[in-house]
Amino acid sequence: MSTAAPARAVTGVDRPGAAAPRRGRGRLHGLQWVGLAYVAPAVAVFAVFVLYPLYRTFYTSLYDYDGLTAATWVGLENYREVLTAPELREALLHSLVFLVFYAALPVVIGLALAGLMSRIRVYGLTVFRALLFVPQILSSVVVAVSWRWIYDVQGPLNDLLRAVGLDQLTRGWLGDFSTALPAVGVIGTWVEYGLCMVLFLAGIATIDREQYEAARLDGAGPIREFVSITLPALRPQVSVALVLTITFALRNFDLVWNTTRGGPGTSTTVPSVFVYQDAFQNREVGLASALAIVLTVVILVVVGLVLAALRERGTGARAARGGARA
Amino acid sequence: MRTTRQESVVTHALLLVAAVVAVYPFASILLLALHEPGSGTASSGLPDGIHLSSFSTAWTRGGFASALTSSAVVALTVVVVTAALATLAGYALGSMRVPGGKLIMGLLLVGLVLPYEVTVVPLYELLSSWGLVDTYLALILPQIGLSVPLGVFWMRTFFQAVPPSLYEAARVDGATRLQSLRLVLLPIAGPAIATLATILFLFTWNEFLLALVLVPQNEAVQTAPLALSFFSGAARNTDPAVTAAAAVLVALPVLVAYVFLQRRLITGIVSGAVKE
C-alpha cells in the first residue's frame, strides 16, 4: 500500500527533501513520478524568475560590469576582492550579531508567548494577536522612522530612562558607536517576534488537546507540559521560523539602511548594504553580484547547520507519537 | 482544563506588555498622522483634536487611490497563485517520494535565503526582453517565484504532519490523489493556508525594491510602498504629519487583511481541527 510512503514522510525529518530510509525490500518503484506533476508548476515559475536571475547574477559576478556598457571579464577577481576586504569581514561579523537579535530572541519570545496563549482561555485573543503582529505589517521605512524617533536624544526611550533616574544612560542610541548595533538589533527583535508567535500558534492549533489532558492527569505542571508536548510538536514550525529569521538577519537591508545607513562610522554595516551600494550607487554590478553570491552561500551554510542540528534530536519522538495516536 | 486564576492574570499581564511594546511605534505614527498637515516637527505630543486632513493630503499627493489598487491586485494575485502552487507542491513533497525531491527542496531553499537585491538587475533585463517592464506581470511573476519557496516549505511541513491514517482513509474509496487532496486534506489545511496567505500578502504588499526597479514609469501600476517612498526625504520632516498619514494608509489594508484571515485561524483552533 502507498501508506508506507506517507508514514516515512512524517517521521519529522526536516532536512530538505531527505530521502527516508527504506523499509521492506525492493521498493525500487517507491519513487512517485506523478509527484513531479504536482511540483512542476511551482518549480517552473521559481526556476524562471528566481533561479535564472540567480544564474545570471553568478555569471555577472565574473565580470566587471557597470550596468550599462559592455562588461569585461575578470574571472574570480571580484571574489578575491570580496573575501579580502576588511570592511566586508566587519560587515559579516555584524550580521552574525544580528542572528542573536533577529532570530534567536524572537524565536524564544515567540515560543514563550505562544506557549502562554495555548494554555489558557485568553480574553481578547483576536485583539492580542492582531496587535502582536503589527510590527510585521509596517513597511520598513515606517519602522525605521518611528524607531529613529524612539532612540532619539529627545525621544521616549531617553525620557523613560530619565523618569526612572537612569540619566547617565541617556544618549542618541543610533548615533553612538557602542550602542548602534544592538539598538538596530532590538528593532529586528521587535519586528520578528510577532511573526514567530503567529507561526507557533498555527502549529499549536494542530496539537491534540487530549495530550494535554493526559499529561495533566499525570500531574505535569505548565513547564513540563510545554517542554514535553508543545515544544516537540512545534519542531517543524521552529524550523521554519528559524530559517525565516536567520535569513532575515543575514540579508537584512532596508532596516539598517533606513535607520543608520551602516553608520556611525562603519559600526552597523552589513553585507547587503554593500551589495546595494555597489549595485546602485557605485555602479559596480559585478562586485555586487559576487558579494550577493557569497552572502547566499553564507546564509545557506548557517541555515543548513541549524536545520541539521534540529533534525538530530527529533526522529524518534514523532514516530512514537504517530503510533500512539492511531 | 484547570488552570489557576493567578496563571491567567499573569499571562494576560505579560501579553498586555508585549502588545503595548508591539504597538507603541505604530501608535505614535498614528497619533502623528492625526495632526494637521504642516504642523511642524515630529513631536510626540497629542494632537489638538482629530484632523483627518493629513490623510486627505497624503491620499491626493501620493496618488494612493491608484497605488493601493495596484498593490491589492498584485498582492492578491500573488497570494492566490502561490498558495495554489505551494499546496500542490507541498502535498507532493510532504506525502510522496518525489524523484529529485531532495534537489528540489535544496533549490527552493536557495531561493528562500537569496538576497535578491542584485537579482533585480538580471530580472529587469529578462522582463525587458519580454516587454513586460512597467506591467502588473512584472511585479506578479517574480513575486510568485520568490514566494514559492516559503509556500512549499510551509505546506510541506503541514502535509508531513498529517497522520498517515488520514491519508489512508482518504484514499480508501478509490479516490484519486487529486480528489483526496481536494475533498479531505484541503479543509484541514485551512488554517495553514490562511497563515501562509497572510504572510505572503504581507511580504508582497510591502515589497519595495522590485516595484522601484521593474515598474519605473507606469504610474498606474506602481504600488503603495512606492507612493510612500515619495514622502521620504525632505518632505518627511517638513511635513511629518502627512508622511505619517501616508504610512498609515499603506499599513491599513494589511492590518485589515490580517484580522480577517486570522479569524479563520481561530475557528480552526477552537473546533479542534485535527481529530482522529
Place this chain on the structure above:
Amino acid sequence: MTANCSSRSGSWCRTPRVLASGAVLVTTSLALLSCGAPGGETSSSGPATSVEDEITAPVTPEQVAELGDVTLTVWADQAEQPLLEQVIPAYQEEYPNVTVEPSYRSFDDLIATVVNAAASSSPPDVFQGNIGYAVDGALVEAGLVRPLDDVASAYGWDEAPWESSLGPARWNADASAFGDGTLYGVSPVTEIQGIYYNQAKLDQLGLEPPTSLEELATDLQVAQDAGEQPIMLGNADQYPATHILSDLAAADGDPADIRAWIGGQEDATFVTDGNREAAQTMEEWAQAGYFGQGYDGVSNEDAIARFANGEGVFFVGGSWNGASLGEGFGISALPQGGSGAIASPWHVSASTDEVPAAAAFLGMLTTQESAQQILDGGRLPVVTEGVAGATELEQQTLDALEETVADEGQVGYYDWTTTDMLDVMGGSLQEVMAGRTGVDDFLETVQSDWADARAER
C-alpha cells in the same frame, strides 16, 4: 492504488518525466540564450559629442509647433515639484502642442533608477541626474545624454553667471573627469554653504554675527559657556559634517587645489595642511561638545527643525536648509563661499525626438521669472539679477551667493570625487570626531580610496 508508475497507462506515466525533462530543456536554452557578456546588447559608442539638430537661437513656438502633438516626459526630484507646478502650465501655454508629463521621485529613488530609465527603450525626454561619476558619469559614458553646448550658447549659459557655475556638468572626452569639456547638463538652482545664526540668542550672548570661521570659533566657546548648544548638527546621514569640514578647508586652502582634487586631476591630493587643520578643528569642536550630544543619531532634517524651533545658536550648512527657517534667523556667508555648487542638473536624453521642445523646457527653467520662483520656494537661483528676496534671510542668502560667485568660491562637494566618497569620508570623519581615529589616518583613508577609484578609471 499504488502510485507505481509501471501499473498506470503509458501516457500518464510519461507525463511527469516529460515535464521534468521539459523543464530542464527550457532552463538550459534560457541559459544558452544568455551566453553573451552582460551589457553586450547596449551598443554604446561612448559619450555623445556631436548633435545633428543644432539649436542656434532660443527656440520659438513655431519651431516647437512643427513637432506636432507631442508629449514631453520629465523625471524630476520631488524637490522640484513646486517649481515645475508653476513652470509647466506656463510652458504648455506658450507651446500648446506639447503635453508635459512630469514624474516625481524622492532623491534616493531618482538616483537609483534614472540611469536605468535613460538606458531603457523609452527613456524620459528630460530628466535630472546627479553630479559625479555614479549618475552623470554613467549617463555621459554610455552616451545617454545629449551635449548641450549649442543650447548653452543659444540661451546664454556660456556667460556669467552661468559659466562659472556649470563646470561640474562638463565632462571630458571619455567621461573620466568632469569640470571641463562638453556641457551635458544645466541647473538653475545653486547652493552655498553658510553660517546660520539665531538672532535672539546672539543678542542674549552679546555676540555679532560671525563673518569668518575664526570669529565663529570664539563665539562657539561663549555659547558653550552660557549653556547653549553652540552648533546644531544632525549627522546621521554622514554628509553634513563633511560639508562643515570642506567649509573649513576651503576657507584656509586654495579653491583651485580643492577643485582639482574633486575633479580627479592627476597629482591632486587630499593630504594637505588645509585638510589636516580642518579635520583637527572638527575633532576639537566635537570633543569640546560644540556639536552637542548624540549628533550622529539625528538626521539633518531633524536638526534644522530643532534649530528652527530655537535649539542651538548656529547651524553650519547648505542654503537649502534656509527654507525651514522663519523669522529671527540670519546667514553669514563664508569667505570664499566654502563648498557649494549647482544642484542636480537637468539633462536631455540623447535619443529624444523632441529636441526643440526639450531645449525650450530647459530654457524656460533658466529665465529670470523661474529664478524668482526658485527663490520664493526657499532655494537659491543661479540668476540673481532682478531677483529679490521676500524675507531678510532670503535676501541675505542671495547676497552671500553673489559674493561667493564673484570670489569664484564655489568648489563643489568633496563627495563628488568618487562614487563612494560620501560613505568613506563620512564614516571616517565620524570616527575622527568621536576620537576613535587619528586625523592622519583619516586623510590616508580618504586619499587611498580616491587613488583606487582613479586608477580604475
